[in-house]
Structures are given as C-alpha cells and as structure tokens.
Amino acid sequence: MRIVELTEAVTPIWGRKGGRVARRYRCTAGIRKGRIVGNPATCTKPKNIQKSLSFKRTLSKKGSQISIKAARTKRSTISRKIKKLNVKSSKTKSAKRKPIRK
Numbered sequence: 001m002r003i004v005e006l007t008e009a010v011t012p013i014w015g016r017k018g019g020r021v022a023r024r025y026r027c028t029a030g031i032r033k034g035r036i037v038g039n040p041a042t043c044t045k046p047k048n049i050q051k052s053l054s055f056k057r058t059l060s061k062k063g064s065q066i067s068i069k070a071a072r073t074k075r076s077t078i079s080r081k082i083k084k085l086n087v088k089s090s091k092t093k094s095a096k097r098k099p100i101r102k
Contacts, residue, residue, distance in 0.1 A: 010040040014085040016078060021085070 015024030015036055024036050027043035037043060059066065073079060 009043045010037075014082050016073075016082060019078060021078065021082060 009027060009029040010025040011028055013024050013026050013036065014021055015038075016022065017038075022038075024038060025040045025043070027033050027035050027037060030043045031045075031047050032043050035043075
C-alpha cells in the first residue's frame with residue numbers, strides 16, 4: 001500500500017497516551033471511519049470478528065461502568081488540553097486574521 005493512500009484516509013489530531021499528549025489519527029475512510037487510532041495503517045486493516053463479538057458481550061454486561069469511567073477520564077485536565085489543541089489545529093490561518101482597516 002502506498003503512503004499517499006494512507007494519508008488520504010486519516011486526519012492527524014492530538015490524543016492521550018498514558019496521561020500525556022500524543023499524536024493520533026482519525027480515520028476518514030475504511031472500516032474504522034471516525035475512530036481515533038495510533039497508526040494510520042490501522043484504518044484499512046480487516047476487522048477481527050472474534051474481538052468484535054467479545055467486546056459486544058463485555059459492553060452488554062459492563063456498559064454502565066465503562067460510561068462512568070469514560071466520563072471521569074473526559075473531565076481530567078489532560079483531556080481538556082487535548083480538546084483545545086484539536087480545536088485550534090482545525091482552524092485555518094486566514095480565518096484567524098482580521099483585516100486591517102485604516
């Protein structure tokens with residue numbers, strides 16, 4: 001697979017890795033469209049059905065616990081920093097500048 005094909009299917013963003021800010025990628029095409037992954041090649045990999053079924057079972061049993069932990073993580077300071085970084089990086093330079101009037 002060519003690098004050109006991979007770059008079209010992902011958008012670089014910031015994410016978490018062990019309490020630190022790390023480079024991540026959002027898949028814009030493929031099976032994992034919309035998901036944030038650590039490696040751009042992950043977006044086009046085939047789906048592992050065994051893991052998928054296992055996660056569905058776990059989610060049905062412990063869905064409320066997972067949502068509580070996710071909410072706690074999103075309230076942390078590192079998540080708020082990442083949110084600001086991703087909003088700033090999506091704006092263009094021309095949108096930030098105001099025209100100078102004399």
